[in-house]
Amino acid sequence: MSRLQVVSGKGGTGKTTVAAALALALATEGKRTLLVEVEGRQGIAQLFETESLPYEERKIAVAPGGGEVYALAIDAERALLDYLQMFYKLGSAGRALKKLGAIDFATTIAPGVRDVLLTGKACEAVRRREKQGGYVYDHVVMDAPPTGRITRFLNVNDEVAGLAKIGPIHNQAQAVMRVLKSPETAVHMVTLLEEMPVQETADGIAELRSADLPVGRIIVNMVRPHVLDEDAVRAAAGDREEIAKALTAAGVSGSGQLVTPLLDEAAEHARRVELEREQREVLAKQQVPTHELPFLSEGADLAGLYRLAKELRKLGVGV
Numbered sequence: 067m068s069r070l071q072v073v074s075g076k077g078g079t080g081k082t083t084v085a086a087a088l089a090l091a092l093a094t095e096g097k098r099t100l101l102v103e104v105e106g107r108q109g110i111a112q113l114f115e116t117e118s119l120p121y122e123e124r125k126i127a128v129a130p131g132g133g134e135v136y137a138l139a140i141d142a143e144r145a146l147l148d149y150l151q152m153f154y155k156l157g158s159a160g161r162a163l164k165k166l167g168a169i170d171f172a173t174t175i176a177p178g179v180r181d182v183l184l185t186g187k188a189c190e191a192v193r194r195r196e197k198q199g200g201y202v203y204d205h206v207v208m209d210a211p212p213t214g215r216i217t218r219f220l221n222v223n224d225e226v227a228g229l230a231k232i233g234p235i236h237n238q239a240q241a242v243m244r245v246l247k248s249p250e251t252a253v254h255m256v257t258l259l260e261e262m263p264v265q266e267t268a269d270g271i272a273e274l275r276s277a278d279l280p281v282g283r284i285i286v287n288m289v290r291p292h293v294l295d296e297d298a299v300r301a302a303a304g305d306r307e308e309i310a311k312a313l314t315a316a317g318v319s320g321s322g323q324l325v326t327p328l329l330d331e332a333a334e335h336a337r338r339v340e341l342e343r344e345q346r347e348v349l350a351k352q353q354v355p356t357h358e359l360p361f362l363s364e365g366a367d368l369a370g371l372y373r374l375a376k377e378l379r380k381l382g383v384g385v
Contacts, residue, residue, distance in 0.1 A: 068252035068282065070192045070245060071207045074216040074270065075256030076263040080287045082109040083366045083374070084256045084359070085209040088383065090375035093133030097204040100191050101126075103139045104184040105211060110137050115368055123191075129375070136203070140187045142180045181222040186238060189245040213255065213270040220246055220253070221277045252282030254383070257349070259286060259342040264349060271352050283383055284349055284356040291360075292339050294332050357381040 071088060075081035082103075089101040100123060103110050108118050114126045119139035127135040194202045211219045245251060253274055257267040267284060274281050309325050318324065349356050359377055362370040 068250055068280070069201070069203075069205055070188065070251040071205060071282065072210045072216075072220070072251065072253040073207065073256060074210045074213050074253065075285075075287075076213050076258075076266045079256045079258050079263050080366065081212070081256040082107075082209050083113060083371070084254075084285055084287055085207050086110060086113045087359075087371050087374035088254075088378055089135050089205075089207040090127060090129050090371060091378040091383070092205040092207065093127075093129035093135045094375070094379060095131035095133060097129075097133045098202070099129075099133070099135050099205045099207060100203045101135055101137045102188050102191070102206060102208045103137070104188070104208065106139065106141070108139065110139070110209065113366065113368070113371060130372075138187075138191070140184050142183050181219050182239060182242070185220060185222070185246065186242050189242045192245055192250065210253075213266045216253065216270055217273040217277050217279065220274075220279055247278055247280065249280070251280050253279055254282040254285055255354075256285045256287050258288055259345045261341075261345065264345045268348060268352055271354060281354055284352065284354050285383065286349070286356060286358040288361040289358045290338075294335055294339070357383055 071092070073081050073085035073088060075084070086101060089099045093099040101110055103119065110126070111117060111119050114137070116126050119126075119137050121139065121141045123136045123138045125134055126137045129135060188206055188208050191203060192201075192206045196202055210216055255267045255270055257263040271281055271284075309328070357378075359374055362373070364370060366374075
C-alpha cells in the first residue's frame, strides 16, 4: 500500500478536489492522513471551508470512523529555513539571511531548489515516526502541480543529486528520491473524458514511466450519466410526430415547437457519448487502472467531498 499519494492532472480537471476526497477516503476507520498543498493557491482551505492554511500541520476534517485529515500548505521559504536549521544549525543566522533576501533568491532563482524543498518536506512527513515507533501519518496526499510539470517536479531531486556529489544536499536529494521511486509512492492522474485532458494524461504517464516514477491510477472526474446513444437519436428523429403526440399526452403545451430543440439537444448528447467512448479507448491503452467519479450537480462543496471520498473507498483507490 502506497503511503505517499501524489495527485496531478490538467488544470480544470478537479485534481485538488480529488486529492481532498482521497485524503478523506484514506483517513476512514481511524487512520490519520496529511493533505499537502505545494502551489500556494489555498485550494484545500476553500474546499474544506476553513481559513487559509499556515505553514504548520493543522487538523481540518474528521473522516467516517473517526479518522483525521490534517493539512499543510508548504511554503518554499519556510521549508528552506527548516532545511538550513536541520543540516547546518543556522538558527538566527538563517532568519538573517531571509531579511537580506537570500532565501527568496534561493527559492525563486536557483534552478530546482524550490521543488527540492517542496518534495522534501512531503517526503519527511511520510518518513516521520512517533516516539513509540509508528508513523505519525498513515498516508500523505500531495496536491501536486499539473500534468505538464509533474515529472520534472518529482524528478528534480535526481538533478540536484547529480550536481552535489557529496554532503547534506546530496544525501537529502537521494533520500527523497528513494521515497518517490519506491512502492511507498503512487502518482495518480486526474482527467476528464475530453481530448486535451486525456492526451495530457497519456503524455504524463509516458514521462513518469521514462523517469522510473511509480504510476498509480487514472481517475476520470465529473462523469455524466449517459441517457441516449446515437442509434436512439436517429430512431427518435424519424418519429417527430410521435414525439409531439407523446409530449401533448404528457400535458406539455406547444409540443410541436419543442420537438426540434429537443432533438438538437439529444443529438448533442449523442455526440458527447461518442467522444467519451473514444477517450475511454485512449485511456485503456495506457494499461493503468482507471476509475470514474460522478459529476456533482450541487458542486464540490464539503458534502460533495465526503460523497466523492465514499466513491473512492468503494473503488479501492489508494487503499
